[in-house]
Amino acid sequence: MIQELAGIDVLEKASDLINKKDAKALALLLESLPSKELVHLISHLNQEHQSQLFTLLSPENAADLMDEIPDVQAIGIIEGLQVEDAAAILHEMESDEQTDLIMGLDAEDAEAILDQMGSEEADNIRNLLSYPADTAGGLMHTEFLCFQKDQTIGEITEKLRNKGSEYQNYQLKHIFVTDENQVLVGVLKMQDLLLGQSDNHLADIIIEEVFSIDHRAEMDEIIEIFQKHPFIGLPVVDEAQTLLGVILKIDIAEAQAERITQEHLESQGIIGGDELRTMPVTLRARRRLSWLSVNILLNILAASVIAYHQDVLSSVIAMAVFLPIISDMSGCSGNQAVAVSMRELSIGAVTPREVFRVLGQEISVGLINGVALGILIGLAAFIWKGNIYLGLVVGSALTINTLFAVSIGGTVPLILKGFDIDPALASGPILTTITDMLGFFLALTFAAMVLGHIQGL
Amino acid sequence: MIQELAGIDVLEKASDLINKKDAKALALLLESLPSKELVHLISHLNQEHQSQLFTLLSPENAADLMDEIPDVQAIGIIEGLQVEDAAAILHEMESDEQTDLIMGLDAEDAEAILDQMGSEEADNIRNLLSYPADTAGGLMHTEFLCFQKDQTIGEITEKLRNKGSEYQNYQLKHIFVTDENQVLVGVLKMQDLLLGQSDNHLADIIIEEVFSIDHRAEMDEIIEIFQKHPFIGLPVVDEAQTLLGVILKIDIAEAQAERITQEHLESQGIIGGDELRTMPVTLRARRRLSWLSVNILLNILAASVIAYHQDVLSSVIAMAVFLPIISDMSGCSGNQAVAVSMRELSIGAVTPREVFRVLGQEISVGLINGVALGILIGLAAFIWKGNIYLGLVVGSALTINTLFAVSIGGTVPLILKGFDIDPALASGPILTTITDMLGFFLALTFAAMVLGHIQGL
DSSP states (O other), X not given: OHHHHOTHHHHHHHHHHHHTTOHHHHHHHXXXXXXXXXXXXXXXXXXXXXXXXXXXXXXXXXXXXXXXXXXXHHHHHHHHSOHHHHHHHHHTSOHHHHHHHHHHSOHHHXXXXXXXXXXXXXXXXXXXXXXXXXXXXXXXXXXXXEEETTOBHHHHHHHHHXXXXXXXXXXXXXXXXXXXXXXXXXXXXXXXXXXXXXXXXXXXXXXXXXXXXXXXXXXXXXXXXXXXXXXSEEEEEOTTOBEEEEEEXXXXXXXXXXXXXXXXXXXXXXXXXXXXXXXXXXXXXXXXHHHHHHHHHHHHHHHHHHHHTHHHHHHOTTHHHHHHHHHHHHHHXXXXXXHHHHHHHHHTSSOGGGHHHHHHHHHHHHHHHHXXXXXXXXXXXXXHHOOHHHXXXXXXXXXXXXXXXXXXXXXXXXXXXXTTOOHHHHHHHHHHHHXXXXXXXXXXXXXXXXXXXXXXX | OHHHHOTHHXXXXXXXXXXXXXXXXXXXXXXXXXXXXXXXXXXXXXXXXXXXXXXXXXXXXXXXXXXXXXXXXXXXXXXXXXXXXXXXXXXXXXXXXXXXXHHHSOHHHHHHHHHHSOHHHHHHXXXXXXXXXXXXXXXXXXXXXXXXXXXXXXXXXXXXXXXXXXXXXXXXSEEEEEOTTSBEEEEEEHHHHHHSOTTOBHHHHOBOOOOOEETTOBHHHHHHHHHHSOOSEEEEEOTTOBEEEEEEHXXXXXXXXXXXHHHHHHHTTOOSSOOOTTSOHHHHHHHHHHHHHHHHHHHHHHHHHHHHTHHHHHHOTTHHHHHHHHHHXXXXXXXXXXXXXXXXXXHTSSOGGGHHHHHHHHHHHHHHHHHHHHHHHHHHHHHHHOOHHHXXXXXXXXXXXXXXXXXXXXXXXXXXXXXTOOHHHHHHHHHHHHHHHHHHHHHHHHHHHTHXXXXXX
């Protein structure tokens, strides 16, 4: 069904409705589309149609739509909207999402939109913006149920009744309770409200031992806490235990998935955040080129080893066939070990200080696979030229180089992490440069050693 | 603090306590460790100590610990335990986790443990095992609040009061309401219980329009639903709307993060699930080798292009220096495009049928970056040998090959996905084989065309 709805038809229909300014039919169409289809549709509208679409929709519908598309795309769209429209749409969002989007805007656009919003809401966002992005303060949001400890169950039930629709979307089943200075003094489970008398004061029925997160806690620490405890959400407090906001486990899980994706993109040379193909070509080319240009310099460095041994090559031209194979295969073997180390680092199975243990564990794998690959390539060389020495040269070069590649691949992420350098970004280029240089050196040196037997091949 | 607790000391201390069989001190030590440290500790205990540890702990503590370590590790430990101990530990877990672990065991071990468990619990697990793993039935769990529609608020409040501790960990703030045949007829918000009279029947206050998931729904569909709607959990039903279980958004977010990680590992040549360095060396080596051996064959295929043009190489030995650079840089450029396509596929910004649109978008990036890299490498060649023809040959070969690599890298994942082949696994090897062959062919053919000007370099 999703397949049938997809593609050109929806795009045409949406463009048509935008041109006709048929807000109602548009809202219905968007409502009917699965989330992936929405991302797809928005990606394929031209900029003008994007702005018109978000202006036509009610701010609430527009906010829902913003929630479903990637932040980088939402920010681009907000930049193209009138300040009033942008402010109205942002007003409908949750505080953490508001903050994420405003943070992505130019300072000027951000200020204009904040000025347009209600001052209380704008102050709240400005406050959230003041926390570093990857800390509890930067990840929290400010929608939660909170009452004062001297209120009664009856008062709260009344309030919940009156403001039911507003509280509807609050995802915690706990109610936070503070004193008159907004200091967190306890929590209340929704079901405990059921069991108390209506004139009970909250102070008498709260659970006073509350687990809370300091606003400076970093992502890793927060992940840790949610892994270890069965909480679905936790309060965030400052030094004086003042209640600042809440963090939900689901937000952290989503932030974590995003981080894994970013690391993967980085390891493949896509740095500086998401690339969407709807971005300008020059930006996309420039961002990719920044990584490629470092790589080409490293490649030239590695190839200089070949240049240095050019005389061997000119005597045994067949070696030129095997150099790219040795380079590529060592890269593959090494990158497998990098991937395992990155995974083990992320789940905690290994720490940066265990370089030598990992080295020990990789040497054995490197040896087994090095010998296996060495035999394969050695046989191929022998069969091709009927010369056992050529087989021995390329086979032993690949065996030794695989051993080193696997050992380096396994340990480099740990070493980089130990020096606080992003292992996702740097491990690959460092690995391949070293293994290329070593591989070329080994192959050409071994060839030189038996030159009399392989000359002229 | 985490740093200070880490490493050898904890391991020694734990081993010591295990030898002394000091269950109480062990429980305290484990309680004090952050989750990453636990994974680390368990990874570093020998198998015998692992079994002793899990036997010493109370089943409840042992179950908590199992929850925090990777499934693949937990399964290994369960296999080493006495059947009675394993059953007691599993008894303390949530149904979805029980199912995941039992599914990972040998059929024989699984049956022995199930036979040891209470028959009701075992039947529940057997039932959950009957659903395919990546469907709603396989992902759901069976812990949720459910009452019958003819019960009253008073009866429920009473029940919640008596069974409070059991319900404590249920994460949904909704109560499901069924008829006498277990058919789902509505939901009740916890706070609505507050507002009703104690003799109200549930049938009168439930919300009858309930969003539910069919047990056959697949992972992607479920992700879709949670992306589009603000639910934190949803009921799973069969064809007759019988309530079978619940799926929480957080479970799906975690399953999704796991899937991204698996895809990343696959793209780096780690296939067949997680590799932990505590696994046997031969298993690790064999799994990695299965991917490497396909790759080396592809590499030999690509290198045959060089062998075919060996005569050109022997006239211009300098070309041998540039072949690995062209091969590696085209791989890098192409893999960037692969990464962007994988990302766009996963968020829905592109569908498999848009091969030609993506091709158009990549050609421009490929052209810009190809020209930039071509100029760099061409300059390097010119400076090295002082020969403009050599510079032109390698520069134009890299330019054209980058253009192709980027175009192929962008489109191959879409094409593979269109044919239902896992793009994470196959894109890289296919890409590098094609671009290697093309790159070698271009460089050596161009060299042959101007052979008179570059001979002897």
